[in-house]
Amino acid sequence: MPANTITAFEPRKTPVQERAATTVQAIFEATIQVLFTHGADRLTTTRVADRAGVSVGTLYQYFPHKQALLYAVFEKHLDEVSERVEAACQQARGKPAAAMIKQVVEAYVDAKIERADASVALYRVAAGVGGAEVVRKTILRSGKAIGAMLGTAPDLESPPDKFAVEIMLAAISGGMQTVLRAGGSPAQLRKLKEHLVLLCQSYMATVTMSRR
Amino acid sequence: MPANTITAFEPRKTPVQERAATTVQAIFEATIQVLFTHGADRLTTTRVADRAGVSVGTLYQYFPHKQALLYAVFEKHLDEVSERVEAACQQARGKPAAAMIKQVVEAYVDAKIERADASVALYRVAAGVGGAEVVRKTILRSGKAIGAMLGTAPDLESPPDKFAVEIMLAAISGGMQTVLRAGGSPAQLRKLKEHLVLLCQSYMATVTMSRR
DNA sequence: ACCTGAACACCGTTCAAGT
């Protein structure tokens, strides 16, 4: 399966001078702007470079190929969501498990909704670009924070196993993605949030109950 | 958002003579084969045509553009999964709700696992190609069958509302996708199946309980 | 009604030359 063997998505070199750092930042922003104004299949390396005010050659000095660029932008987006989740995990320490889940899931959903446009656009391009790897990394990262948080719940004898937490995260991130792409109304998104909380709470309750 | 305005993915014309039907079928199969042997970003319209034993011009007679071709192949894959789900819904009529959910979710997971390779490959290309629309259509279709089935459960006063069923489907399809792309082992996939059943059962139990 | 394949426009990527 040659399409699965994707490994080299790291930036080609790291900026050491200040103008280079500026350049990379400009390329990042230009990518998102081109994505919005021209759409995914008119996102051209030349267009991104133009918009960033540099030449294509410069772009290729920092990103080995177009995929690496998109990968990096996608990664940045998911990192921002992860930070919000981790902050919620910190705040919810010591609360009852159901309240924990509520707070974390709501933080996740809110973060996604705030950046709904970017999220939809990025998922569209990320799939063909090694995005699955980023999603996996993000789930592991958030899963760790959630596991640690659940360890402080007074009403839980032992936290659920890692796998259950990861499935839960895969489920809500998948569900979220599907609904966002369908372009839900604000009312639908509110109901979605409420139901994702229910889904996670009931699943966690079941999983922690059936442990011995 | 120009990237969201995707509408014309229908085949350009329908084959009326027999050799034309053969041609279209050959193009379909060639697409999947090229996807496997060359990977997503080496999938070329010329390569597909070559493999199918026709010229590019012929391919473009039936599919207005590359995206439409990939869209059609993706749609076919999801339709096959839907059929399996609907068959399970038929079989499970009259059973208790928990048994229904188990049977349907297992049918879904099994169908996905059997075609794991194709599923992963197709999701990768489908995202940039209007695949969200197909996913939505599939969820609505399966949701309808599941709703009807739940209406025959003796232990349920009233079936859960449509939205809850759709969220459940979005969650398991998203979760499934994420795990498949991460390339789970057979043991992991077995555990995944078991947990997706638990997740759906507990969510459905919660949602039907809190109705009035 | 269906098929062919050369031709065109455009895009990803490189690299010799510049500051």
Place this chain on the structure above:
DNA sequence: ACCTGAACACCGTTCAAGT
């Protein structure tokens, strides 16, 4: 250390010509 942009290979799509 960083930037430029013309040049090259390749891909999506078309269309005049064929059966």
